Amino acid sequence: MDTAKPERSTLMDPDESPILNKSQRLTRISHLLYHNPHGLTTRELAKLCRVDQRTIQRDLHDLEEMGIPLWESEEAPRRYGILKGYYLPPIHLELPEAVALYLAGRLLARYSDRFDTHTVSALAKLANVLPDPMAAHMHATIQRLAIRQRDAQVEQIMEILATAWASQRGVRIQYRGAQSEEPHAYDLWPYFLEASGEGNAVYVIGWVTQVNDLRTFKVERILEARLTEETFEPPEDFDGPKLLDSCWGIMYDKKAEKVTLRFAPSATRRIQETVWHPSQGLEVLPDGGCLLRLEIAHPEEMIYWIRGWGSQVEVLEPAWLREQIAAEAKATAILYEGGKG
Incomplete structure (x- = not known):
């Protein structure tokens, strides 16, 4: 660990610093640690905050209790800092x-x-x-x-994952899959977080050491998460957005299937208004309808979207998707016919 002293210009003269109450002091300590990437000792912090070292030690403990991720050097004198990436600099917007x-x-x-x-x-x-x-x-x-219900567990897990992603630290998770009753432990290197409109969910994608491969986890299914001391660096050629280019939602694969949908004339203008997928090709037909051609990894993710168009869309390929949508349409028709009278 690099323990070189920070530039003097980053430290305010203690004689210019007023005596602070605890809340102000905690804010000042976090500010000082953020602006001194090589860390500060308790003696330096005590001098800058005009308190004794024992007070600073209690303050550092309080900052950790508040969820601010601090690091501590191993060599004497001990230096303290805030994990890289936890705070973001201010931005100016037009x-x-x-x-x-x-x-x-x-x-x-x-x-x-x-x-x-x-x-x-x-x-x-x-x-x-x-x-x-x-x-x-x-x-x-x-x-x-x-007015919505709070889920403190998901909040805490999201914060841990965000910290792990920003600081490139490993995280140990307890995860219960959709088809599993028992949770399983995984050592995860989180490469990135991704939101999905399908199901209003957030996913973390990263390297799992147990399987030596990429895996995707739905954050809401993570029961526990804790940071580990292990650090990582993603491969130089890793590109998260590119990985998801072939997805309709979140399920990626190296292979993609051709999907062709025929839309009725009543839907054509709406289809033309949006770029639904990077791979799409659109052809307007003589009757005013249109063909939407795409290449999608795991087209099963499209089913909810296709259902939403009702009788305005016909699946032409792949065959298995056409058969599934047709079977669902028949079952729906029977359901409504049975409700008559």
């Missing part, structure tokens, strides 16, 4: 950029099915820098999120 974040925030809120303190805090910070008309809408969004 109005169109702020609008883009506002719209992203609205999408996030609409797809969130629970109250999440990190989400609400992020949206509140965004609202504070938005022009008043947009800020009012964002505050209204926050109020709607506030």
Whole structure:
């Protein structure tokens, strides 16, 4: 571990620092540790905060209790710091950029099915820098999120995964799959997190040492997570977004199947308005309908979307998908016919 002393310019003269209450002192300590990547000793922190070293030691413990990930050097004198990537520097937004974040925030809120303190805090910070008309809408969004049920366990697991991803540290998880009654332990190197509109879910994708391969885990199915001391670096050629290029949702594969859908004239304009997938090809037919051609890994992820078009769409290929949708249509027709009278 590099223990070179930080540049003096990053440290404020203690004679210029007023005596702080505990809340102010904790904020100042976290600020000092963030701006000194090589860490500070308790003696240095005590001098800068104008308190004794025992107070600083208690403050460091309190910061850890608050969930701030601190590191500690092994050699004497011990130096303390905040894990790289935990805090982000401030950014300055132009109005169109702020609008883009506002719209992203609205999408996030609409797809969130629970109250999440990190989400609400992020949206509140965004609202504070938005022009008043947009800020009012964002505050209204926050109020709607506030009435939803909170899941503290998922919040904590998300924070641990985010810290592991940002600092490139391993994480040990207890995971219960959709088809399993018992949880299983995995040592995971989280390469990235990915949100999916299907099921309003978040997934973590990374390297699992037990199987020596990439795996995808639904965050809501993780029962426990803890950071390990193991560090990692993803392969230089790893590209998370590219990995998902062939997906409709979250299920990726090296092989993709050709999917061809024929839409009725009544749906053509809506189909033309959106780029549904990077692989898509669109052909308008003489009758005003259209053909949508795609190459998708695991087309089964498209089923819910296809169902939503009802009788406006016909699956032409692959055969297995056509047969499944046809069977479901027949079963639905029987269900409604049986309800008559």
